[in-house]
Amino acid sequence: MSSARVTRSGRKALESGESDKLPSRGIRGKKGVQVVYDSAEDVEKKLKWEPPNWQKHLENIRQMRRGRDAPVDQMGAEKCFDQNAAPEVMRYQVLLSLMLSSQTKDQVTSAAMTKLREHGLTVQKILETGEETLGKLIYPVGFWKSKVKYIKQTTEILREKYGGDIPDNVAELVKLPGVGPKMAHLVMDIAWNKVSGIGVDTHVHRISNRLKWVKKETKSPEDTRVALEDWMSRDLWSEINWLLVGFGQQICLPVSPRCSECLNRDICPGAKKKKDFFL
Structure with a gap:
């Protein structure tokens, strides 16, 4: 007792x-x-600390995302790989789609992935492709010149160290050129069907701070990931990325969020700071 x-x-x-x-x-x-x-x-x-109203926040966001019609739902990493390819090829394509997605809109990433797949998106094919050609295929993704180098370097490592497959753990994934924690956790989820952590991008980072899902304001996506995982049940980790990314693309925008359309407008700490949203 x-x-x-x-x-x-x-x-x-x-x-x-x-x-x-x-x-x-x-x-x-x-x-x-x-x-x-x-x-x-x-x-x-x-x-154990938990954010006020977080369950209601989550319920409302799920309701607003029920249509799954945001860009991430149609053109995100889960939609960019060839589902009929061999497993190791699918995993390689997931990795590359996430590498391309950094600082890039889903529409642009999807277009680049389509061109790459038409060209031939396997470890061997990319190794045989010159940097100039590769650059033309992925342009205009953000920082495309740097990504060309990262893709070539990473692909070479995959051939030499992993037999053409990708690593199956976060520790090894983040050692690859151009791969950070957010990408690594999403790769684990999408490519390996393993939940290793929450994939926190700028949308998840921004919304988590607006909703006060973090004890104190966080300065980086990685800080936000650590803060969220400290209190959030692990069975929610996989859902949070696509849920908040789509919400951030459609309603909780970086600039001029559409608070008047948000079901959380009365319980969102961020919205309450701007009374004009309720006029």
Whole structure:
């Protein structure tokens, strides 16, 4: 039996790692005083921070995203690879689509991936393709010149070290040229069907801060990922990226968000700062 409250000394015991020394308190009942201990699980649950209204925020965003008609739904990384290709080729194409997507709109990434697939999008074919030709195929994705070099370098590593496949863990993925944490977690989810972390891009980063889904304002997507994973249930991690990205593309825009159209307008900390949204 566990108590319903956490004492100050109980909090201190948990934070110091001495969960086996959590204090007891007496409860007087018909059979006298009964000693009741706070379990470590009870105390930890009560100490865990969660954002106010986050469940309602999430429910409303799901409702607004029910049509799945944002650019990410039609042209995101999950739509850019050849689903009839060999598994290792599909995984390679997922990786490249995410490398191209950085600082690039989904429409542009999708167009570049279409040209690459028509050209031949396998490890061997890309290694046989000159940088000038590759550049013409992926232009005008953001930072296309740098991405040409990253793609060539990464593809060479995949052939030499991974037999033409891609790494199956985040630690090895982020060692590849041009691959960061966000891409690595999305690759794990899409290519390997494994949830390793939340893929946080600029949309997820922005919206998480607007909704106050982070304890304090975060300065980078990676900081946001760590903050979200600290409280968010792991079974939500895979959903959050596509859900918030599409929401950010359609309603919670970077500039002039459409708060008047948002179901969270009355409970969003970000929207409440601008009274004109409710006029």
